[in-house]
Amino acid sequence: MxxxxxxxxRVRGRPWWVNYAAAVSIQAGLTVFLMCLHPHFRLGEFxxxxxxxxxxxxxxxxxxxxxxxxxxxxxxxYFYFVPxxxxxxxxxxxxxxxxxxxxxxxxxTVVVAVGMVQRSRLRAERLAASLQEHARLLQKSEAxxxxxxxxxxxxxxxxxxxITDRDExxxxxxxxxxxxxLSSLEDVSKARVEATAAARQAGIDESRVYDFMACVxxxxxxxAKHAASGxxxxxxxxxxxVFVVKDAGPGIGAMQLPDVALTRxxxxxxxxxxxxxxxxxxxxxVYLATDEQGTTxxxxxxxSPVSESEAVPPVNA
Amino acid sequence: MDDSAQICIAADDxxxxxxxxGTLDLTNSAEFHEGLRRVSESLDDVVVDLRDAFFxxxxxxxxxxxxxxxxxxxxxxxxxxxxxxxxxLRVLRISGLESIMDFEVE
Numbered sequence: 001m002x003x004x005x006x007x008x009x010r011v012r013g014r015p016w017w018v019n020y021a022a023a024v025s026i027q028a029g030l031t032v033f034l035m036c037l038h039p040h041f042r043l044g045e046f047x048x049x050x051x052x053x054x055x056x057x058x059x060x061x062x063x064x065x066x067x068x069x070x071x072x073x074x075x076x077x078y079f080y081f082v083p084x085x086x087x088x089x090x091x092x093x094x095x096x097x098x099x100x101x102x103x104x105x106x107x108x109t110v111v112v113a114v115g116m117v118q119r120s121r122l123r124a125e126r127l128a129a130s131l132q133e134h135a136r137l138l139q140k141s142e143a144x145x146x147x148x149x150x151x152x153x154x155x156x157x158x159x160x161x162x163i164t165d166r167d168e169x170x171x172x173x174x175x176x177x178x179x180x181x182l183s184s185l186e187d188v189s190k191a192r193v194e195a196t197a198a199a200r201q202a203g204i205d206e207s208r209v210y211d212f213m214a215c216v217x218x219x220x221x222x223x224a225k226h227a228a229s230g231x232x233x234x235x236x237x238x239x240x241x242v243f244v245v246k247d248a249g250p251g252i253g254a255m256q257l258p259d260v261a262l263t264r265x266x267x268x269x270x271x272x273x274x275x276x277x278x279x280x281x282x283x284x285x286v287y288l289a290t291d292e293q294g295t296t297x298x299x300x301x302x303x304s305p306v307s308e309s310e311a312v313p314p315v316n317a
Numbered sequence: 318m319d320d321s322a323q324i325c326i327a328a329d330d331x332x333x334x335x336x337x338x339g340t341l342d343l344t345n346s347a348e349f350h351e352g353l354r355r356v357s358e359s360l361d362d363v364v365v366d367l368r369d370a371f372f373x374x375x376x377x378x379x380x381x382x383x384x385x386x387x388x389x390x391x392x393x394x395x396x397x398x399x400x401x402x403x404x405x406l407r408v409l410r411i412s413g414l415e416s417i418m419d420f421e422v423e
Contacts, residue, residue: 189344193320210372210404217342217374225343274375274412281411 016064023057023065024072031076038081046081047103054110063115070107077103153258160280166246166289169298173242176233177202180220182245183229188220191232195243202236205304211282215299216243218275223247227294239303240284248294321345323369326352332362338369343376350380357384361393368398368423373405378412385418394419 030053034046050073058066080086083096091097150163178198180191195216196209204212216232223230227249235242259273279286279299284306287298322345323338333356337349356363365381367373385395395418399406406422409415 185344189342192342192344213372214374214404214408221343221374221376274378278375278408278411 019061019065020068023061023069026053026057027069027073027076031073031080035080038085046077047099047106050077050103051106051110054107055114058111058114058118063111063118066111066115070111073107074100074103156258157280157286159285160283161276161286161288164287164289166296169244169287169289169296172237172287173233173235173244173298174237176235176244178234180232181229182220182223182232182247185221185224188217188224191220192216195232195234198234199241202241203303204241204301207305208301208303212241212243212301214282215279215301218279219243219245219297219299222275222295222297223249226250230294241301241303242298243301244296244298246294246296251290251292251295252288322349324348324352326356328356328360331360332364333360334364334366336366336369337373337377340372341367341370341377342372342374346377346380349377353380353384357387357395361388361391363388363393364396364398364421366398367405368400368403370399370403370405373408375408375412378408378414381409381418382412382414385414389417396421398423 027050030049034041034049054066054069054073057069078100079088082091082100083093084091091100153161153163178194180194181187182191192213196213199209199212220230220232223232223245227247230245230247230249232243232245235244276286279297283299283301285300287300289296321339322341323336324341324346325334325336326348327334327336335349335353335356337346341349353363353365363384365384381395381397388395397409397414397418398421399409401422406420409420
């Protein structure tokens, strides 16, 4: 973990030279400590504490200070502990040479191996951080695109088609006055007849009956045709009717909606596209929540015809 | 309001008239769908009379669109009769079918 602070290179949060000084200090301290123990231990056991100190150094201070400590450590080790002790003379016995080789091998391995592990960990951490950042940016971009899509659809339909979520629809629709299961075309027919009767009972103006009926048939038909089954419910909210259809089908292909909402005249979006075109035209507002878990559509119609200015809310409302 | 569909198909060697009355939607328009498909594939003079229809849904609109496209490929145009103030004409206009078929409005 390297960085700079006002031109001062920093390693693990400390100025680089502090780590090197600490590594040298650890080696010096260890040598003094081992000198005190020297009479009680065999020479062959000394590489182990040096290896432990180097492990500590490479983990805490970094690879550079550990390499310095490894190089510097060989001198006091050789001078003080390798016979003839307290001299630079060459060792006489093969086991003394073995201790020197063991020191270099063990400590060198510790520094190189731990250094490699540290570098790998650092790379993995950087990669994870990079992936996390990419995921965050992707999420932000997706949210931005969704919002742009929602606003564009809403604007293009003059505020009539509102892309929302299921909870929002459930919240504003409230308790239903009637419900229907939609598993077949017979169910759609039944829902059309009964919902129209219920709408009349609620006081819908005769000039709006076919508008309401079209919304019922198109939304229920979509559930029966494209999702195999679903549920419909009628809600009366003051002077408004809300007809809600929920299904657990594959959801409306997001790419189909712009065709429905933006294309003037005949669209190739099929019955689904035409159905939405009709619903958007005849309902005062269409609330739509669709994803891979299914589709919920809520169609809001005032009991009496409303003027265009009343029916269309501001785009950013 | 009449909730049933009345469908009549009259055809000879050269022309056909497909009449749809009452309430026509995906639940009761199989005969309309099949009849219109058959005559549009073989005849160049096809009239769909919806003057007695109160209600049509987009399944019917889709049938009309398919028939019109099939006839257009042969250079013929489907004719649709409807009443000006009736709901079916509103649906047909919203669906944008004027570009691919001829409306005869009363």
